[in-house]
Amino acid sequence: MNPNFRRMLRALPDFPEALPDFDPDTAPADPAELFRLWLEEALAAGVPQPHAFSLATADAAGNLSSRMLILKDIDDDGWHFATSRSSRKGRELEQNPRAAMNFYWYALGRQIRVAGDVVQLSAEASARDWDERPGADGSENPLWQLYALAPREVEFWQADPGNRHIRHRYPTGGPE
Secondary structure, three states, X not given: XXXXXXXXHHHOOOOOOOOOOOOHHHOOOOHHHHHHHHHHHHHXXXXXXXXXXXXXXXXXXXXEEEEEEEOOEEEOOEEEEEEEOOOHHHHHHHHXXXXXXXXXXXXXXXXXXXXXXXXXXXXXXXXXHHHOOOOOOOOOOOOEEEEEEEEEEEEXXXXXXXXXXXXXXXXXXXXX
């Protein structure tokens, strides 16, 4: 154990001093609506890539992995993201179609966690997503897959300078 490393880690700030207020009693009934509001606030605060999230998946044996992706949309099917079906995450989703997303916005002291079942969206939607990517050259990618994570739960977390952090959890069907 390196005590200097531990001291250095302990000395790092957890969050900025000025953080937004969040009152769960005023939160909308739809978690997607609250996400859109928080995303607008993140954009206004200059948070870089607020649409980026960590996606956690597991293979059939339960071996976990995570990586960063970009949120593509939210609709009645769920929270959209895309990847190649032949990638590690594509293969894991084929074996175990469940995942968890985690958005983290340090400047606002906010996290959003979304967990649930994942479904493949249509070949047409996948092709459209491929075509809309930056730098798209009109070529096709038959392995490209657009997925939707249908949340079983969504949790919004707001840091508090006094360590009275606020969690607001939406299970399937609305707020708890």
